[in-house]
Amino acid sequence: MTLSQRFPSSVSIVVVAPLLLVLLALISSQSRGFQPVPLLVLGVASVFVGWVLLTTDYTLSSNELLVRSGPTRRRVPTALVRRVRPTRSLLSAPALSFDRIEISGDFGAVMISPRDRAGFLVALRAAAPQARFEGLGVESREQRRD
Numbered sequence: 807m808t809l810s811q812r813f814p815s816s817v818s819i820v821v822v823a824p825l826l827l828v829l830l831a832l833i834s835s836q837s838r839g840f841q842p843v844p845l846l847v848l849g850v851a852s853v854f855v856g857w858v859l860l861t862t863d864y865t866l867s868s869n870e871l872l873v874r875s876g877p878t879r880r881r882v883p884t885a886l887v888r889r890v891r892p893t894r895s896l897l898s899a900p901a902l903s904f905d906r907i908e909i910s911g912d913f914g915a916v917m918i919s920p921r922d923r924a925g926f927l928v929a930l931r932a933a934a935p936q937a938r939f940e941g942l943g944v945e946s947r948e949q950r951r952d
Contacts, residue, residue: 810867811929813920815875817859818903825855862902864918866929871909873916875900886912887934890927892941893917907942 832848835841858876865872871882878900888911894904899917906917907927920926927942 810865810872811925813864813866813922813926813929815862815864815901816903816905816919816921816923818905818919820904821902822859829855859902862900864920864926866926866933868933871916871930871933873900873918880916882909882911882913882916884930884933885936887930887937888912890930890934890937890939890942911937 829848829851832844832851835844854876862875865874866884869884871884871887873880873882880900887909890907890909893906893908895906895908895917896904897917899906899919901917901919903919905923906919907923908915908917909930910916927939931937931939
């Protein structure tokens with residue numbers, strides 16, 4: 807892989823609904839008359855939710871995975887990836903779906919949810935051939951020899 811590939815996050819209503827419910831509650835608070843503080847909170851919350859929804863993606867190159875979500879950025883060197891497996895963890899992560907992939911290694915772990923899961927896994931396998939892929943239908947070289 808010579809060029810980087812961008813993979814937008816999958817979006818699940820189960821993850822997005824609570825955010826939208828908070829915005830709806832703030833909007834309904836304005837029906838009782840103009841209230842500047844809730845309106846300010848609504849504005850800030852709307853911008854933040856939109857920022858996260860529009861910018862959560864994963865850019866993969868031959869040497870790095872860049873994970874972006876709103877104000878957060880995390881760089882994962884592909885040479886340090888040791889294990890890739892599915893997870894449905896409820897822990898906070900730069901993923902807008904609970905159908906997640908956990909990528910772990912010498913850097914710690916990160917959970918993501920690329921919309922094109924199969925395409926992402928093929929690209930990641932090419933960028934991190936040393937990684938062990940578990941339960942994803944994508945084998946590493948060592949797993950194929952076993």
